[in-house]
Amino acid sequence: MPKLEGIYQSLSAFMPLLATLAVMASGLWFANWLLLRRASLTTESRLPGQVTMLVLTAVALIAVILALPVSESTRGDLLSLLGLVLTGVIALSSTTFVANAMAGLMLRAVKSFHHGDFIRAGEYFGRVTERGLFHTEIQSEDRDLITLPNLFLASNPVTVVRSSGTIVSCDLSLGYDVPHYDVEPLLKEAAQAAGLQEPFLQILMLGDFSVSYRISGYYPQVKQLLTMRTRLRKEVLDKLHGAGIEIVSPAFMNQRQFRDGEKFMAPPKLPEEGIAAPQAPEALIFDKADRAEKIQNLENEVQSLAVEIKVLKERQQACADEAEAGVLKGDIRQREERLASLENIIRKAKEPTP
Template identity: 50%
Template sequence: MSVIQSVTETLSLFLPLLLTSVVVAALLWLAHLLLIKRHKTEGNEKLFPKQLTMLILTVVGIIAIALSLPVSDSTRNQVIGLIGLVISGVFAFSSSTIFSNIMAGTMLRVTMPFRTGDFIQVSDFFGRVVERGLLDTEIQTENRELVSLPNTFLVNHPICVTRSSGCIVSTTLSLGYDVHNADVETLLLQAATNSELSDPFVQILELGNYAITYKVSGMLTDVKSLLTARSSLRRQVVDALHDAGVEIMSPSFMNQRKIADDGKVVPAQRATRGSTPETVAEDVVFDKAEEAAQREDSKDQLLVKIAACEETLKTVDNEHKGQIQNQLKMLQDQLKVVDQTISE
């Protein structure tokens, strides 16, 4: 009888711990299933809040198990203090990597210096944002490479973001003093206009010993075509100057060929490019970033429409309520499809 009583007392002591452990394990498993496993095909952009939630739930679960230990209050407080010390030690030792990246990622979410699809320049890295994750941010570069930048790197370096409302596209070149700057300015302004840039302007950057350095710039409203616009501006500058007979060459250029003193090295006139459609650089280079940006825009538009429908339901009469509810359900289904889109 004493043995059974002893076993019963032991079970009664450890029963709260067992029940708490089972409940915590079940809740964490269920949370992982609902938040992570069912959405594992989603990119880091959408998994960020779910991963952060799982981290918080895990810490809360560990504390709950510690509180259910069959020990005295003083010992329980020591155990909780030990857990806090271990967590603090983990954060301290990993502060330069994991924890600091998590905190930096959270700060970037709060400050929102950029969003998915934006062009950013960080140090020597330039590209479009594909995903913003818990630990890093992925961009697609001009070479179509996917580069993961740690969030701490983004926080510790200035971020240049190309504004969606438009950006300045420019190029520079040097011309000799034998060409009047007024003529050069006219030609460069015409080149910028031909490349479909608005509000073009020309600056003189440097008066060198042998040449003048010019810079022509213009406003590009469709920032998605940034690479094409830069190439188009340079092409139009070359065409405009060559068509006007202006030699684009260093005054100190030496060539072994015998040419007349007044001869100019200008390509011969050629026919306009054929009607064969050209490949747009951005369609090839930033394909994944463009898909991510389109998904983000689609989701934002659906959320606005859903909010409008919900507001309409509050004031609409019963006769039209069914129609609004059907429209709301259709929008919610479309939102689910967008959320479940697999990031390639």
């Protein structure tokens, strides 16, 4: 009987631990099924569940340690050991597991891209299909799925094609015997025929044997970006070949024979009066940067007005002349109206755009 009583006392001492293990295991299983195992969940919607499961697992470990039938000092030592182990795991895996998780949370907080966006990171280009806690999946031009660690996206520049439209371009090289003023209307016509808006031409480089051009235009329907690039190249070929202009490579060396004293160049174009200069494309290309600069200038003006209003109010309080005080009051009211108008403009300018 004494032996049975000892066994019973030993088992009773472990009952809180066994009950805690049963409750924690059941709770983690149910939470895993509820948060992660449902078939309707996508990788994007699993992210909050994955974070929650990590927190619940840590809570379960702490609960099990607290339920152990040991002394308070031993329990404190075990909790300290658990803290050291977790700290070591985080330190040792900071470049992989935890780092990818932190990068995933950072990317979600920044919100630089969303599902369906075209992105380029390093040598990889494609549309975003899934965004998880540890990785981001994109679909390439070959229809292949590429899994990129979130740490890679967080540590490398990511180019995002804006959903409101982008610039589609085509680079080509032409000989020096082809006048640029004959090339420009043909290339702009090709861009318009391809469906691009506001086309513009850039001369990229004057090479040893050829001139490098870039024809660009605005394209609002980014979902057919690859088709538009191909269409633009087709139109460039058709327009230039139709006009009898040959396209050469950057390494093309023209060795045609010509008479002594003959210069191998196109005739210059004289300026024409009454023709407005073409609009610079920078306003279209750097619209977000221009808006940021204007907002910064407005905020600087707001700060200057706030300082001026403060100085005028101090002068008004110290002024004994009623006429001068009235003038100061009018100046303050005028600046306050301007300040309210600027704050309203800045608030509207900062509203997010696609």
